[in-house]
Amino acid sequence: MSFLVFSTLLWAGICAVRGSASSVVQGSVVWEFDYMCVQGPYKDDLRPFRYDCRQYYDCHDGYSLTKRLCGPDYVFSKRAGGCVIKGSSEDGCDIQTPSVCPNDIDVVMHSDICSLYYNCSARAQLLWWPDHLQECPFPLLFNADAGTCDHYNNVDCGDREEPTAICDYYVFRCEDKFCAHCNVPDCKGLDDGAHPHPGYPNSNIYITCLDQRITSTDTCDEGMTFDPAQRACVNVQ
Known part of the structure; x- marks a missing residue:
C-alpha cells in the first residue's frame, strides 16, 4: 500500500x-x-x-x-x-494571557515545533488543541518567511524541533491508553534508498528513505524477497 x-x-x-x-x-x-x-x-x-x-x-x-x-x-x-x-x-x-494571534488574520509560527503554526482565522485543527493550532502534513514544515507549509529543504527551523518521522508529528503523538499509537517506521539514521522494513525483517517488504524521511513502503514482486545486503529485491533461492 x-x-x-x-x-x-x-x-x-x-x-x-x-x-x-x-x-x-x-x-x-x-x-x-x-x-x-x-x-x-x-x-x-x-x-x-x-x-x-x-x-x-x-x-x-x-x-x-x-x-x-x-x-x-x-x-x-x-x-x-x-x-x-x-x-x-x-x-x-x-x-488573561494575550493570544498568540494579535489580530485574527495572521499566520504565526509555533515557537517550539517546526511543523506547527497558528492560523488566526481558523479553528484548531483538532478539537482538543489550543486555539488556531495547525500542523503541516508530513513531510512538510512551516516556512515562517513564506507563511505557509513548504518542502523541508526550503525551511530553516532554527532552534525549533524539526520532526523527520511521521510519528514525531504532533498530530500523531499519543502516550495514553486511549489513543491509537502510531507505528509507522522511520528512517532516522538511515541512508537514502531501500531498507528492510523494521516490523517485517527477512521478508519481501521494505521501506524507502530520503533525507531520513520515509517516502514509501513497498513489497517485492511474487517469488522475490528483499536482500538487506544488496538493498534490493532478489529471487528466492
Missing part, C-alpha cells in the same frame, strides 16, 4: 471522542464534552477559553480534555484553579 495513501487515511483522526458530566466547586458545570487529553504543556492542567471567561479546559488524569462552563455570575480563574465569583478579587478575566 502506498505510504502517502496510508498517511492520508491515518491523518483523518486517531483518537476517540466521548462525553460525560461532572461538577466543580464554586459554580456548576452546565455542560462539558470530553476529548482525548493532548500530551504536552497542558497535561493535568487547567487553561482558559479565549473567547469566554466562563469556559475553560480541564486536562485531567493525563487522559481526558474536558471543556467546562462555570455557572451564572461565575468566571474561570487560572490563579484560583476553578470558577470564582465574577468581579471578585480572583477574577482575572481582563488580564
Whole structure:
C-alpha cells in the first residue's frame, strides 16, 4: 500500500471522542464534552477559553480534555484553579494571557515545533488543541518567511524541533491508553534508498528513505524477497 495513501487515511483522526458530566466547586458545570487529553504543556492542567471567561479546559488524569462552563455570575480563574465569583478579587478575566494571534488574520509560527503554526482565522485543527493550532502534513514544515507549509529543504527551523518521522508529528503523538499509537517506521539514521522494513525483517517488504524521511513502503514482486545486503529485491533461492 502506498505510504502517502496510508498517511492520508491515518491523518483523518486517531483518537476517540466521548462525553460525560461532572461538577466543580464554586459554580456548576452546565455542560462539558470530553476529548482525548493532548500530551504536552497542558497535561493535568487547567487553561482558559479565549473567547469566554466562563469556559475553560480541564486536562485531567493525563487522559481526558474536558471543556467546562462555570455557572451564572461565575468566571474561570487560572490563579484560583476553578470558577470564582465574577468581579471578585480572583477574577482575572481582563488580564488573561494575550493570544498568540494579535489580530485574527495572521499566520504565526509555533515557537517550539517546526511543523506547527497558528492560523488566526481558523479553528484548531483538532478539537482538543489550543486555539488556531495547525500542523503541516508530513513531510512538510512551516516556512515562517513564506507563511505557509513548504518542502523541508526550503525551511530553516532554527532552534525549533524539526520532526523527520511521521510519528514525531504532533498530530500523531499519543502516550495514553486511549489513543491509537502510531507505528509507522522511520528512517532516522538511515541512508537514502531501500531498507528492510523494521516490523517485517527477512521478508519481501521494505521501506524507502530520503533525507531520513520515509517516502514509501513497498513489497517485492511474487517469488522475490528483499536482500538487506544488496538493498534490493532478489529471487528466492
